[in-house]
Amino acid sequence: MELLSPVPRYKYRPLENSTTIRVLVLYAASDFSARLVADIVHVDRKDLLRPMNSQDYPECCRFYEAVSYCWGDPIFTCQLALENGTSFLQITPNVDAMLRRMRRPHKSKYLWIDALSLNQADDVEKSHQVQLMGEIYQQAKKVLFWMGEENGQPISALFNYLNFMAKEFPRWMDKSYNDWQAQFMEQYPGALHNYLSRPWFWRRWIVQEAILGVDSTILCGEHKMDWKVFRFAVQRILSIKDYLPEHSPHPTPFPQSSSQLVNADLLRAINQVIALGAAPSKILHRMMEFRAAECSDPRDRIFALFGVVNDIYEPSNPSPNLSNSLGIAFSVDYSKPWNVVYCEFAKACVEAGHGNEILSHAAHFGSLSHADSLRPSWKWRWARNSVRTTFRPVTDTDPLHPIYNIN
Numbered sequence: 001m002e003l004l005s006p007v008p009r010y011k012y013r014p015l016e017n018s019t020t021i022r023v024l025v026l027y028a029a030s031d032f033s034a035r036l037v038a039d040i041v042h043v044d045r046k047d048l049l050r051p052m053n054s055q056d057y058p059e060c061c062r063f064y065e066a067v068s069y070c071w072g073d074p075i076f077t078c079q080l081a082l083e084n085g086t087s088f089l090q091i092t093p094n095v096d097a098m099l100r101r102m103r104r105p106h107k108s109k110y111l112w113i114d115a116l117s118l119n120q121a122d123d124v125e126k127s128h129q130v131q132l133m134g135e136i137y138q139q140a141k142k143v144l145f146w147m148g149e150e151n152g153q154p155i156s157a158l159f160n161y162l163n164f165m166a167k168e169f170p171r172w173m174d175k176s177y178n179d180w181q182a183q184f185m186e187q188y189p190g191a192l193h194n195y196l197s198r199p200w201f202w203r204r205w206i207v208q209e210a211i212l213g214v215d216s217t218i219l220c221g222e223h224k225m226d227w228k229v230f231r232f233a234v235q236r237i238l239s240i241k242d243y244l245p246e247h248s249p250h251p252t253p254f255p256q257s258s259s260q261l262v263n264a265d266l267l268r269a270i271n272q273v274i275a276l277g278a279a280p281s282k283i284l285h286r287m288m289e290f291r292a293a294e295c296s297d298p299r300d301r302i303f304a305l306f307g308v309v310n311d312i313y314e315p316s317n318p319s320p321n322l323s324n325s326l327g328i329a330f331s332v333d334y335s336k337p338w339n340v341v342y343c344e345f346a347k348a349c350v351e352a353g354h355g356n357e358i359l360s361h362a363a364h365f366g367s368l369s370h371a372d373s374l375r376p377s378w379k380w381r382w383a384r385n386s387v388r389t390t391f392r393p394v395t396d397t398d399p400l401h402p403i404y405n406i407n
Helices: 045-049 059-063 093-102 123-139 155-172 177-187 190-196 206-212 227-240 264-275 283-289 338-351 355-360
Strands: 020-026 037-044 065-068 078-082 087-091 109-112 142-146 216-220 223-226
Touching: 020 123, 037 045, 045 123, 065 123, 065 206, 078 093, 087 093, 093 142, 093 216, 123 206, 142 206, 155 190, 155 223, 155 227, 190 227, 190 264, 216 227, 223 227, 227 264, 338 355
Parallel strands: 037 078, 065 109, 065 142, 142 216
Antiparallel strands: 020 037, 020 109, 078 087, 216 223
16 A cells, blocks of 8 residues: 655745735635645735725735734644645644634635745845835734733633723723722733733734734734724723822722732833834834843844834945934844844944944843853843843942953
């Protein structure tokens, strides 16, 4: 008896030009457990700029949705069937669950997903496509934020409460404190804190994905919520400190300090969400603002923020405005190891006139020389989260020690 040969792994076709992207066509299935079947098509981004009533280009050009998610543990135990089942791609359980939740029962869905739309084995392609990701998310019909399954959390109740809070918050200010203190205590801080502790909120790539999406929706298991409404409701929680309970004129059985309700961890998470609505800013400011956001590739500590900054330009294509106003000339290049990327980035910042800001990063990130004595101390270890070093003024009685190795 002849053994059947295994289905071959999918081979990516090279992209035709610098404006081409890959879109996943996820085929419909009414059965949640049915095999995931899809195709990968090439789309020229120039077609996205045509009028929406134009009928002479593929539907996926007009209706693709970009996905923001966490890869999850790098355990590729699931399969996505492609090319009529004649090839496959290995995917993680989280991506498998995400595709099943997004799949429609009767109509195909068009998705841009970095793990599938980029050839992860091609550093040259990835370097170029990463520079386009900001535009890819901006041009998407919708951006979908996949948070994972419910995992026993009261997601339905939480989303309902946040939707109600966003809608009714102004009217709440006119109600007695006790009326909505009880509602607050029923849902917070545990449910919201647990939700904001999900890996998605602390993933570095979501910064540009959340900021640049024109129409974004949160998906958690079978539940969904509009991203703008979610951010608005979460922002309102900061106002609660002005009304709970030490500010209340009424007797209350609740804790006598609002810090017990909105603790430091929850406050940090809320501020992270609020920052995801900010306008483009400077790269060094962004790196400090999102210093707690994580990524698996240390080079992405820098590269993942390029889509939401306004002072980076490609050296081969300088911008007249940036090159004359402290703009930083730097390219995305995944062929270089992370420590070389960090050194070259620090040098580019200094050459652009940002020397003082580079030195200030020492208070939060430490120096490469701590890990490698041959590295200059003014080039920082952006691969680590903030070490939050505290500087104090130097006095005349302090002994002098060499702090920086400038070379």
